[in-house]
Amino acid sequence: MSELIIRTQGLTKHYVLGSETVKAVRGVDLEIEEGEFVAIMGPSGSGKSTFMNMIGCLDTPTAGEYWLDGQKVSDLSDDQLARVRNGKIGFVFQTFNLLPRATALHNVELPLIYAGVGSKERRRRAQEKLELVGLADRMDHKPPEMSGGQRQRVAVARALVNEPALLLADEPTGNLDSVTSADLMKQLGDLNKAGQTIVLVTHEHDIAEHARRQVHLKDGVIERDFENKPVEAAV
Amino acid sequence: MLLFEIIAVAMAAVRANILRSVLTTLGIVIGVGAVITMVALGEGAQQRVEKQINLMGTTVLTIRPGQQFSFGVSRGDAQMSVEDAEALKAGTSGLLKVSPELQSRLQVAYLRWNSNNQMMGVWPEYFEIYNLGLSAGRFFDEGELNGRRRVAVLGHAVPGQLGETPGELMIGQTIQLRGIPFEVVGVLEEKGDAAFFRPDEQIFVPQSTAQFRVMGGRDRLNAIYAATATTAELDRAFGEIDRIMRREHRLQPGAEADFNIRNSADLLATFNETNETFTMLLAGIAGVSLLVGGIGIMNIMLVSVTERTREIGIRKALGATKAAIMTQFLVEALFLCVLGGLLGVGLGYGAAALMTRVAQWDTVVAPSAVVIALVFSAGIGLFFGIWPARRAAILNPIDALRYE
Ligand SMILES: Nc1ncnc2c1ncn2[C@@H]1O[C@H](COP(=O)(O)OP(=O)(O)OP(=O)(O)O)[C@@H](O)[C@H]1O
Ligand SMILES: [Mg+2]
Numbered sequence: 001m002s003e004l005i006i007r008t009q010g011l012t013k014h015y016v017l018g019s020e021t022v023k024a025v026r027g028v029d030l031e032i033e034e035g036e037f038v039a040i041m042g043p044s045g046s047g048k049s050t051f052m053n054m055i056g057c058l059d060t061p062t063a064g065e066y067w068l069d070g071q072k073v074s075d076l077s078d079d080q081l082a083r084v085r086n087g088k089i090g091f092v093f094q095t096f097n098l099l100p101r102a103t104a105l106h107n108v109e110l111p112l113i114y115a116g117v118g119s120k121e122r123r124r125r126a127q128e129k130l131e132l133v134g135l136a137d138r139m140d141h142k143p144p145e146m147s148g149g150q151r152q153r154v155a156v157a158r159a160l161v162n163e164p165a166l167l168l169a170d171e172p173t174g175n176l177d178s179v180t181s182a183d184l185m186k187q188l189g190d191l192n193k194a195g196q197t198i199v200l201v202t203h204e205h206d207i208a209e210h211a212r213r214q215v216h217l218k219d220g221v222i223e224r225d226f227e228n229k230p231v232e233a234a235v
Numbered sequence: 236m237l238l239f240e241i242i243a244v245a246m247a248a249v250r251a252n253i254l255r256s257v258l259t260t261l262g263i264v265i266g267v268g269a270v271i272t273m274v275a276l277g278e279g280a281q282q283r284v285e286k287q288i289n290l291m292g293t294t295v296l297t298i299r300p301g302q303q304f305s306f307g308v309s310r311g312d313a314q315m316s317v318e319d320a321e322a323l324k325a326g327t328s329g330l331l332k333v334s335p336e337l338q339s340r341l342q343v344a345y346l347r348w349n350s351n352n353q354m355m356g357v358w359p360e361y362f363e364i365y366n367l368g369l370s371a372g373r374f375f376d377e378g379e380l381n382g383r384r385r386v387a388v389l390g391h392a393v394p395g396q397l398g399e400t401p402g403e404l405m406i407g408q409t410i411q412l413r414g415i416p417f418e419v420v421g422v423l424e425e426k427g428d429a430a431f432f433r434p435d436e437q438i439f440v441p442q443s444t445a446q447f448r449v450m451g452g453r454d455r456l457n458a459i460y461a462a463t464a465t466t467a468e469l470d471r472a473f474g475e476i477d478r479i480m481r482r483e484h485r486l487q488p489g490a491e492a493d494f495n496i497r498n499s500a501d502l503l504a505t506f507n508e509t510n511e512t513f514t515m516l517l518a519g520i521a522g523v524s525l526l527v528g529g530i531g532i533m534n535i536m537l538v539s540v541t542e543r544t545r546e547i548g549i550r551k552a553l554g555a556t557k558a559a560i561m562t563q564f565l566v567e568a569l570f571l572c573v574l575g576g577l578l579g580v581g582l583g584y585g586a587a588a589l590m591t592r593v594a595q596w597d598t599v600v601a602p603s604a605v606v607i608a609l610v611f612s613a614g615i616g617l618f619f620g621i622w623p624a625r626r627a628a629i630l631n632p633i634d635a636l637r638y639e
C-alpha cells in the first residue's frame with residue numbers, strides 16, 4: 001500500500017473582485033498516491049491552474065484542507081510554505097519562469113541556494129539534472145539563447161534538483177510544438193517510471209494519454225476521475 | 236552561508252544593470268562629496284583664522300575708537316589721540332608695551348618706480364608688540380621718534396614693489412612718501428598674510444614724523460596697540476586700559492565707553508562663531524542633497540522591485556523566504572549607498588584639494604566628517620532600502636509570477 005502524497009478535502013478558492021466573487025475551485029476532494037502520474041484536464045476557466053497553485057503551495061485555499069506528504073499545509077504561514085515549496089515540490093510552468101539573465105546552470109541551482117546547499121554540491125547536483133534532461137552542452141547558456149524546448153527542459157531540471165516528493169507541471173507543453181511536446185512527455189514518463197510522483201495540467205488529450213490517471217475538472221469541481229488504459233503500447 | 240549567496244545575488248543584480256546602478260549612486264556620491272567639501276572648507280577657514288591670530292600674537296590688545304554718546308545719543312565716531320597712547324604708556328609702564336597707529340595710504344616713489352602703500356606711523360614698541368623681525372638694516376628708535384626723523388622701515392614686499400628686489404640694497408636709499416624724502420633704515424622679515432594685519436606691504440615710520448611731516452599735524456589714531464608679556468596678564472591689562480581711557484576721555488562712571496578693547500581671543504571667538512554658522516549652513520545644504528540622493532535610491536529600488544516582480548515571484552516559488560528576498564534588496568541598496576559614500580569621500584577630497592589649488596582656500600578634510608558621511612550614507616541605504624525591500628518580500632508568489 002503506497003503512501004498518500006496529496007490529500008485534499010473540500011479544497012476551495014474564491015476570488016473576490018469588487019462586489020463579485022469568482023468561485024474558481026469549489027470543494028475538491030482528491031487523493032494522489034506516491035508514484036502516480038496524474039493529468040488534470042478540463043475546459044478553460046475550470047479551475048485547473050488555481051487548483052495546481054494550491055497543491056503547489058504557491059497559493060492558499062479560501063477553505064478546505066490539504067495534506068502534502070503527510071503534513072497539513074493548508075494553514076501554514078508564508079515562510080513555512082516557502083520551505084515546503086523548496087523541499088518537497090518541483091514546479092514546471094507553462095511560461096518556463098526562468099531568470100533571463102542567469103545561465104541555465106544558475107537557474108537550476110536556485111532552489112538549492114535557498115535550501116542552503118554548499119556551492120560545490122549545488123553545482124554537482126545541478127549539472128547532474130541538466131545532463132539528465134540532455135542539456136550537458138548548454139549549461140552556460142542563458143534562457144534567451146535557448147529554444148523553447150530547451151528552456152522547458154531547464155525548467156524540468158530545476159524542478160527536479162531538490163529531489164521533490166511531488167513534481168507539478170501546469171501546461172508544460174503549452175508553448176511547445178508537438179515534436180518537442182512528445183519529447184518532454186516521454187521524459188516525464190521515464191521519470192515517473194523511476195518513481196517520481198507527477199501531476200500535470202493539460203487540455204490536450206494526447207498529452208493526457210501519457211499519464212496513468214486523468215482527473216477532469218469542470219466549474220471548479222471534479223467531474224470525472226479515471227485510470228488510463230495502459231499507454232505503453234501507444235507510445 | 237545563505238547570507239553570502241544572497242549577497243552574491245544582490246551583487247549580480249547591481250552588475251547586470253551597471254548604468255542604472257551608477258545613476259542611482261550618483262546622488263549619494265554628490266551628496267557625500269558636497270558634505271565633505273563644505274565641512275573641509277569650514278574647518279580650513281577655522282584653522283586659517285587660528286593661524287592668523289597666532290601670527291598676530293595672542294597677547295595683543297587692540298583699542299579702537301567707538302561711538303561717542305551724549306545723553307544717550309550717538310554723535311558719531313569718537314576720536315583717539317596720541318595723548319591717549321601716551322597716557323596708557325605712562326600709566327601701565329612695566330605691564331604693557333604701547334604703540335599708537337596713524338594710518339595713511341599714499342604714493343611712494345623710488346627712482347623711476349611708483350607704488351601705492353600704507354604708511355604706518357608707529358612707535359618703536361610696535362615692532363616688539365607684533366614680534367616683527369628684520370631681514371636687513373635696523374628699526375628706528377626712540378631718539379628718531381622724538382626728533383621726527385624721516386626714516387622708514389619697509390615691509391618685506393615693498394622693495395620688490397619698488398623694483399629693488401633684494402631688501403638689503405634698499406638700506407640707506409631715499410624714497411619719497413607723498414613727495415617727502417625718507418631714508419630707508421630697515422626691511423622686515425616676511426610675516427605672511429593675516430586678515431586685517433598685513434605688514435608685508437606696509438611702510439613704518441615714526442608716529443611723530445608721520446603726524447607732523449606727512450599728515451599735516453593730524454593725530455586722529457586708527458588704533459592703539461598694547462601687548463602684555465604673557466596671556467595671564469591680559470585681564471589686568473584690560474582693566475587698566477579701560478580705567479585710563481575713561482579718565483582721559485572724561486567719561487562718567489557707568490557711561491558707555493567711546494572706545495573698545497579687543498584681544499586676539501575675542502577676534503578668534505567672533506570669527507569662529509560666524510565661521511561655524513557658515514559651516515553649519517553649508518553642511519545643511521549639502522545634507523539636503525544627501526537626503527535627495529537617498530530618495531533617489533529609494534525611487535530606483537521601488538522601480539527595481541516593480542521591474543523585477545517576476546524575478547521575485549520565481550525566487551519565492553522556488554523557496555525564497557521573506558527574509559531572503561528582503562535581504563537581497565537591502566544588500567543591494569546598502570551596497571549602492573556605501574559605494575556611493577566611498578566615491579563621495581573621494582570626490583570630497585578631490586574637490587577640497589582643487590579648491591585649495593585653484594582658489595587658494597584652505598581646506599581640511601576632518602576624519603570625523605568622513606566617518607559621519609559614510610555612516611550616514613549607509614543609514615540612508617538602510618532607511619530608503621527597507622520600504623522597497625519589504626514591498627518585494629511580502630509579494631504573494633503567485634501574484635508576482637502573474638505580473639507582466
Ligand atoms: N487572480 C485571479 N483573480 C480573479 N479571478 C481569477 C484569478 N485567477 C483565476 N481566476 C478565475 O478563476 C477561474 C479559474 O481560473 P484558472 O486559471 O484556474 O483556470 P484554468 O482551468 O487554468 O484555465 P486555462 O485552461 O485557461 O488555463 C477563472 O474563471 C478565472 O477567471
Ligand atoms: Mg491554467
